[in-house]
Every structure is written in C-alpha cells, then in structure tokens.
Amino acid sequence: MIVACDIFAYSVGYAYGEYVMSGGRAASRQTGTLVRLTTDEGLEGWGEITPLSSTYLPTFTGSVRAALEMIAPHLLGLDPVNVSQVNRVMDSLMLGQHYAKSPVDIACWDLKGQILGVPVSALLGGTLQESYPVYEPVPLRSPDEMADHIRQRRSAGINRFQLKVGNDPYEDIARTRAAVAAADSDTVISADANGGWNLMQARIAAQGLRGLPILLEQPCRTTEDCILATRDCDLPLILDESIVTAADVFAAKTLASAVSVNVKLSRVGGMTKAALLRDLMQELNMSVSIEDTWGGDIISTAVSHLAASTRPESLLLTPLLNELNSDGFIAGHVPMAIDGRASAPTGPGLGITVDTQGLGEPILSVRL
Secondary structure: OOEEEEEOOOOOOOOOOOOEEEHHHHEEEEEEEEEEEEEOOEEEEEEOOOOOOOOOOOOOHHHHHOOOOHHHHHHHOOOOOOHHHHHHHHHOOOOOOHHHHHHHHHHHHHHHHHHHHOOOHHOOOOOOOOEEEEEEEEEEOOOHHHHHHHHHHOOOOOOOOEEEOOOOOHHHHHHHHHHHHHHOOEEEEEEEOOOOHHHHHHHHHHOOOOOOOEEEEEEOOOOHHHHHOOOOOOOEEEOOOEEEHHHHHHHHHOOOOEEEEEHHHHHOOHHHHHHHHHHHHHHHOOOOEOOOOOHHHHHHHHHHHHHHHHOOOOOEEEEHHHHHOOOOOOOOOOOOOOOOOEOOOOOOOOOOOOOOOOOOOOOOOEEE
C-alpha cells in the first residue's frame, strides 16, 4: 500500500532558445511538478506534470500543486495496483483537475509494473513496437528559420514535424510552404495552430494550404469552430486541445471528420484515460497521437510506453519531450531518440531510476 507521497518542484529549459506558439505564447523554461509515491515495501513510483505556461491549457503550476496538496493525504493506505480505485478516490475529492491527477495516476502505473515485475507497456496490452518514429515541434518563426530547423533535424533522422502556426494566416501559409519545400515525400508535417486562429483566419489558412501534403491541427479553440473552419477543406484534420473525454473522441470523428486526436496525458488525467482514448481511436479506425504539454524523462517515459503499445499502423505523432530540453535529465536522459526513433524502457514499471539529488527537498510530504 501507499505509505508516503512526496511532491517536488522541477524545471526544464528549451534546447533551442525560445519556444514560440500562436498568440505570442513563448517560453524558454517551464516549471513542473513531480510526484513520488512510496509503498510499504519501499518501492517508489514517479509521475510528472509540466504545464506549458498558464495560457496554453486551463492549468498552471500553482493550481496543480494546490490540488495535489488536497489529494495527497487521501492516497495513503491505497493499493497502487488498483489504479481504478485510486482514480475513484481522486475523483471523489474534486471535479475535473485532470492535470493534478495525472502524475498520481502515472506513479501508480509505475508501481503496478514494479510490483508485477513487468514494464508498463505490457500492462497496456503489450509491446507492439520495439521502436517507433518520433516527431519534433518546430517553433513559430520566419519561414526560412522554420525550414532550416526542419533541414537540421532531418539530418539527425527526424522526419515528422509539428509546425507551430496560428498567427497571421497569410504568413502561416508561407511558413508551411517553406516547411514542405524543406521536406521530402516521406516527411509527415502537421500545421498546428493550437487553437490560435479565429474562424475567419482559419478559413483563410485552410484555403491557402489546400493541396499541400500536410495535416491541419486544432485550427480554432473549439471543436465546433474547427468543424466550420475546415468545411470543404481537403486537409486531414487532427484535434487536440478541445478533446478530453471519450464522447469528445466520437464527436471528433463523426462530427468533425478528424483523422486523429492528439492525446495529452495530463489533459485527460493520466495513463489510464489516455490508454482508454487510445484504444477507442484504434477501434474507430483513427490514427493515434500521444504526448503531453512539456516535461522531462518521467513524462517522456510514460508517453513512450503508450506509444510502444500502440498498433504501428495507428501511431501518427509522438514526441520525446526530454529531447527538446537543455537540462533536467533526472533519469539519465532516458528514453533517447536514435535516428528518429525511440523505444520504451524494458524494466519493470516505467523502467527508469530517478536521481533525486538535484531536486532538493520535497515541497510537500505526507506519510502514514
């Protein structure tokens, strides 16, 4: 059973200077939160939530930590193998707040795998991909700079990219065309507005991008506006920020004609619900994209287990978030990409060992 819960402050820097998205949202460093659950047998399970500032999704570091302060005492005495019960307890304490519940859920999966002696990917249906292709986001800059970024990363084996767009639609069209020119016929490119366009801007962009070999991701903030923006558009649509529940996934396919949903673990509440949505999308014959907002080795490993247990023909876009960082490698910079591909660790649980020396003292601790 869980006998201790420790919360740590944590931060990572962006390896390429400044990460820029639509609407002037930019960051060179992000502050995250790590959760460590300890059992009566001395096992430690880890989870992570690192929001991308406070204007990307409806959360921020302060709200996550306030919610965890309320949740933590109620985790003591619970069986981490019974992840569903842990989630029921958290849901009984507060409505929503998926971002705070996510690292607890991940830490329970880590412990469950350790207790049963198998990697998390085995618990999610089994490893279907010993290695899988990763994508890299391209921060919003000039067309030439974004094209150069693609050329440089392609030389390192990366050939899947998520372009940050969502500002002036005419400039975004130029950015996307430059990116396509820097690619080849095997390159996968998603133009991701992160909900940054209004309806008129999105319609202009969708018309200007017609015929390009790209995917269009979350042009507007709501699913309803994304539907209107892409009406009569020939670009495959990916939805992201507006999708949280299984009902949202059904709407993404049946109403928005989306070909994929980008599932972020923290947005939906952790690995339990992310795996549910992943399996639903596979059964609905949709492509699957899996990631999180930002973070380091812990969340990257959690994502890798979901990716490795996804059908190869279904997996579309998955990054290694820790590969975007300049520091904060608290588990030995695992996993790592080699020639554009990554693998989930094969040890029990998440399969990583966290070095706490650089974390300092917990900002919150509760114990039986």
